[in-house]
Amino acid sequence: MTNFQGAPLEDQIKKLLEQNLAYSQQIYLITKKLKSYMFWGRIMGYVSIALVVLPIIISIIFLPTLLNGLMGTIAPGGLESSSGGVNSLLQGTNLNQSDLLNSIKNNGGIINSYKSILDSYKQ
Numbered sequence: 001m002t003n004f005q006g007a008p009l010e011d012q013i014k015k016l017l018e019q020n021l022a023y024s025q026q027i028y029l030i031t032k033k034l035k036s037y038m039f040w041g042r043i044m045g046y047v048s049i050a051l052v053v054l055p056i057i058i059s060i061i062f063l064p065t066l067l068n069g070l071m072g073t074i075a076p077g078g079l080e081s082s083s084g085g086v087n088s089l090l091q092g093t094n095l096n097q098s099d100l101l102n103s104i105k106n107n108g109g110i111i112n113s114y115k116s117i118l119d120s121y122k123q
Contacts, residue, residue, distance in 0.1 A: 007015075107113040 104110060104113045107116055
């Protein structure tokens with residue numbers, strides 16, 4: 001090895017080893033921070049997935065019972081007896097269920113019936 005700096009070869013090797021040790025310590029600190037950052041990034045990834053998936057699972061479990069309870073209040077007896085609920089709504093009026101269905105068919109379906117009802121309220 002050529003001695004460019006005028007120092008003995010052993011001193012140059014010692015100086016290079018000290019620089020190498022300093023660089024290695026800096027690399028170790030950076031790697032340690034990076035490892036911690038990656039660990040917390042992975043944890044937050046799992047948390048964000050859980051924040052999306054858990055409400056879906058909970059809604060799949062509890063939504064049918066909530067809807068049955070809601071339908072029970074709207075149409076007594078649930079969906080099976082919804083015609084009875086319509087008849088009870090029509091009591092006290094001069095309409096019956098068949099007249100109501102015929103008027104919906106004559107207006108071109110449910111959507112057009114809703115439109116005509118909304119238009120009548122706008123005026």
